[in-house]
Amino acid sequence: MISLKVDSLSKDFGGLKVLRDVNFTVEHGEILGLIGPNGAGKSTLFEIIGGAMAAGRGRIELFGRDVTRMPPHQRRRLGLCRTFQKIRLFANLSVAENIRVAANETAAGSGADAAVEETLALLNLSALREAHPDELTLAERKRLEIARAMTGTCRILMLDESLSGLTHDESEELIDVVRRLNRERDVTVVLVEHVMPVVMALAKRLIVLHHGTIIADGTPEQIVENPMVIEAYLGEGARA
């Protein structure tokens, strides 16, 4: 079953072509990594799928439904969940309230309370429920953002560099959470990452974006050996 389909998507900003004819599908239950050098168009693609930015040409389908013109909050209610590259939390709300905002909209009726509790436990945030975002560490803020993204109805989780910038242990812990979501709850995962070990540890399939087009699509093993990718990306990434 296809969860997400991106169909000949193009986008330009005043003549600058950021995405050109991007096509791919994501199967239900997959963990897909979206990689590419800086300025490849990953973020733009991410924003368009999430609905925060309008598509130029082309279509986006979610669970077989055309959502190209659907506003972001409706996509979230369908189960398309996301984080932000630069963490964005509700600064004046507590940890529990941050999660509750999303739970209210996506968990049916009185299910919101239960969803908040479950999410707090799953992401190991129960002890911090009354804390405010400015009192959290970076790892805790990332966990909270993922918690807010996946609470209630979540069928596709799109993570925008949510696993980078952390210590080894912190990142292991989050990788484990994402894996569990995928296994135990059937959540399809799309990762945008530039930390290669994280992507390699999680993703079963990688799509490489370069200058707005997909230059490779395959298993991590295939990607590593793809000469185009090595030239476009790994040459630069290997240094980092």
Add this chain to the structure above:
Amino acid sequence: MRRRDLLVGGGMALAVALVPFIPGINSYYISVIVRALTFIMLGQAWNVIAGLGGQLSLGHGVFFGVAAYAVAFLFNGFGISPWLGLWVAMALSALLALLIGLATFRSRGVYFALATVAISLGFEKVARFLTAYTGGDAGLAVNFRGTAPWAMQFRGPAPFLWMDLVVVVGFYLFTRWLLRSRLGLRLQAVRDDEDAAAASGVDVFATKMVGFAISAAMTGLAGVLHVQFYLAIDPGTAFGLFQAIQIQLPALIGGLGTAAGPILGGAIAILLSEATNWWATVSKLQGADTLVYGVVLLGVVLFAPAGVMGFLRRKRATPR
């Protein structure tokens, strides 16, 4: 609700309600309290959209004015009791808010702020021009019927004190409820980060619209009570910039986005207003009152953005 809050709040409300029974009290003091309560009410109303929703409505006087004119016009022209007219007035205010929101809530926040300023000044011009309906520059006087409860008219100020007090307490309880409610959480999420709110499933546009309409209707109710108390309304009082600023002061001084803030701030603002009125009269200096308002507003914005409540909270938090 915590027991302590209930005791303090209930006690304060009761004390205010009993003021008219103080033997030999000058009705001037009762009138000052009525003005203070109106101040607080307006602050509470503005707080809903600006404090909780983070939307910079700078021309909120327009809802106050539209409701005041509507209720006066309905009474003078058609003999419709203000008890009925107030619903029409509140609905009109809310409707106007929805129209403004429809035009501006889809673009960046700054456009909304500009539109509210421009619209309120536009209404002032229209009110001055449509002399037949609004009385032009001089304004509209509500036909006086003596003490006539059906017309929401009383010779003394005490009944207004009680009515206003009921509304202020009601608004306070409403705000407390709103802060915890689904809608309130949506408003606060939108205030803190619109994109993140949308990504969490919150319909940002609808949330702003509902919050703005509620805030406008509350402001409208304050406008109705104001016009019934003074039995007159004029374009400057209704739509002027000064009015818009007065609406903002209580919540700003007290603390934006809190339930108790506008009450504290309103009490401080009325003392300020009385003092400046007195000073302006004694010194015969034109502009002295607005100068004080400007300086206080500037001071609060620059040096105490969280208001008195922010100060209290910090004090409570540090010694722990």
Add this chain to the structure above:
Amino acid sequence: MIQALISGLLLGGVYGLFSMGFSLAFGVMRIINFAHGAMVMIAMYLVFYAYTLLGIDPLWMVLLAPVAIAALGSVVYVGVYRRFVGRTTLQQLLAAIALGLVLQSLAELAFSPETRALRNSWGSHYILVGGVFLSYAQAIAFAVAVICVALVELVLRFTRWGQAIRAVADDAEAAEIVGQNAQAINLGAFGLATGLAGVAGTVLVTYYPFNPVVGFSLMPIALIATVLGGLGSVGGAFLGGIICGIVQQMTSALWAPALQDLPLYGLLLVFLAFRPYGLFGRRAAH
């Protein structure tokens, strides 16, 4: 009809002049300076007293008043606006309104609230051109406005300083990395913006009656002109101002003088709803 068109154009030029400064401050620093009108008002008093007390012709003040107002603007920038640069917040808008109130009430205290008019040797002269009355003062004001627009556009486009201002307007962070001192550039840009208010006040006072409240009463026009031209666009604000002037005078002639501003508010709402980025602006992509 043609008379209304011409006087609208002339008046609109001056509207455009003070809207430009307002738009510039927003474009570069995301600051909505509600006190912009109050600065125009102060320039008017300055020129008025320079003429009545010292006998300095208003035309000379075109050079002096902007410097004085720009100095005032710099003080205001450092004291108030500096902390708000980059993001339009509720606090910034309120600070601007408060500032406008303070300037206005200070003017009331210093100059009394009464309305005055400057009567100089040429302010009330008219010339008849092809059946149309042209006010001498209005024609001069328009000419000054056009020269200012041209100068500002040239400065922004072709001087290093102007290019720096535009770079900061586009991306303050990037400009900082490249080595531009954003704070100094902002200060300069704000000086320029308020200087334009000074020029506007100088030419306006030659034919426009004024009082301390005139500053705030000019602000709706500035807002509307700026939205029409695209918030942040300097040339757009000038053209927006001209449109405002023409619409206003035509309404006044064809309908009723008291309602001359009404179509402008309608225009504003239509633009906010359907073209918030203005006539010439592009939808911002981030």
